[in-house]
Amino acid sequence: MAYDADCIFCKIIRNEIPNTVVYEDDVVKAFLDITQVTPGHTLVVPKTHVADIFGYDADLAAAVFSRIPKIAQAIKASDPAIIGMNIVNNNGKVAYQSVLHSHFHLIPRYQPTEGFAMTFTDNSADYTPEQLQQVAAKISAQLSAE
Ligand code: 5GP
């Protein structure tokens, strides 16, 4: 299990700093995010220190991701006012990652307008089908090179 002595989530995993635990097993720990963007906002983190999704292999992904549905379902079942959930995973500072130990935000949703919002800009007019094909081909080439 990788440990980074400078990492706040590694310290939370070891209970070296206070935290409000929701669930834990040998692979993940789930605890309440200190900001509580909405009530019940939970972070799911791998117990091994990995900075972001780019550091996962398939085994770690299978182990971590397999825990997420049951934690999400438990959050939803905990309050009948919860009618949806955003699951958010930020990777890199440019993508709003502030803690460099991989984590998944489980943000229960109670109403359309509350502490959490997302914007998806529609840039489809900027691309021809040929350009989209080139973008896809570059990504596909990386996958087939593995
Ligand atoms: P990011 O911006 O990296 O996706 O999210 C990091 C999250 O970690 C933030 O939502 C922030 O509130 C949460 N966080 C940072 N420090 C602590 C802490 O000491 N305890 C808890 N419970 N959450 C923290």
Ligand code: ZN
């Ligand atoms: Zn860590």
